[in-house]
Amino acid sequence: MPKHRRILYVEVRIEPQVVSPETRYAAYLAFKLPQDQSTSEAPIEVYDQNVYHGRSFIYLVSPPQTPVIGSKFHESTCNPPNRYKGNAIPQQRTDGWMEVKVWEFQTTTESVPMHLIFVHPDKKNLSGLMIQGIELRPK
Template sequence: MTTSLNMLSEDCISTVLSLTSPPDACRFMPASSSMRSAAESDIVWGRFLPSDLPQLLSRTHTQLTFSSKKELFFQLCDSILIDGGISTFSLNKVSGKKSYFLSSRALTIGLSDEPNHWIWTTNSTSRFPEVIELKTISNLEIEGRISTQDLSPNTTYGAYLIIKVSDRAFGLGSIPSETSISKHENSVTNTAYLCPLDDQKQQLESLFFMNRRRMMEKRVVEGEGRRPTKRGDGWLEVELGEFFVGGKSETVKMSLMEVKGHQLKGGLIIEGIEIRPKC
């Protein structure tokens, strides 16, 4: 294929490579000097950049400096602060699809302005200036929203609550919370716990809360009782659900709330909700 492409003009090669993917374009660079020039051209990398690029750049928190569209593409593959620093945006290096991270400041959190229940603080491992930590509350309500217009079309996305659990945490692993993904009148619910329990503590709390737990889980249409999984950055993530982005512009609501169990809890640290492609 490389030999056949070398017979074409540089513009033609660039047009062909623009129909591939970022990794494919990079693989052709070492083939020859003319192939490298074509593979690095703005024709190729402009195709990999999102169509709403001007609007995205207008939302960035810091000024980006780049000399080519290829350079801009790889800058956008890192998390870029947008919307005054309360969210981030990034591109997937392989697919070029868009991801967003809504910080805790970009979410609606019940009683977040009440210092008796929540405290805004900093965390050295967070990408945001602030995170929110739960002191104590009985009714947990967390909600984030995003427009499908901001996301990549024809893509299945997953939404993940990104959290940490402090050493002083209590009440987070005994009663399930309800997770929900809603678009218009369509809603898919599930259940999740907010901390991974060690075996001994899980057995004790299971015995103590067994009847109450069963009652709570019956209030949810379907539930797996998902547990948080550890990420490479040291945080935990809880999958809230998934949704498909078609051609129509819709608002997606992502939420987590206690299933009316009114279990007193504390020690939850929330960084935000990440929305990223699942494939």
């Protein structure tokens, strides 16, 4: 398997005339999973080349719930307050696509470069993942 199939590059220049000035935006990756979702279960590393050591993680499928064993027999084995609370959990959209927040930025009067690299940490193949695009929304 070629190495490059485990890496996805996104390079875009966001021009000031297409966004509101002095506004904080979030960028969402719109996607559909491949038939074999086992390659999408691990968190994907996202490197922001605009930030020195800018690294975060996203999920393409919801992470599994970690069971928590309670001290009493009647306590729940799943503790929702201890679940992952990041905003990198994918959400189902009404148009049938999934989305996950991958980046945030502040607009100025200058163009804003977006240079993101998505890497599968287990070196698994990302082919079959369908990308609709990146959607920008004010925060």
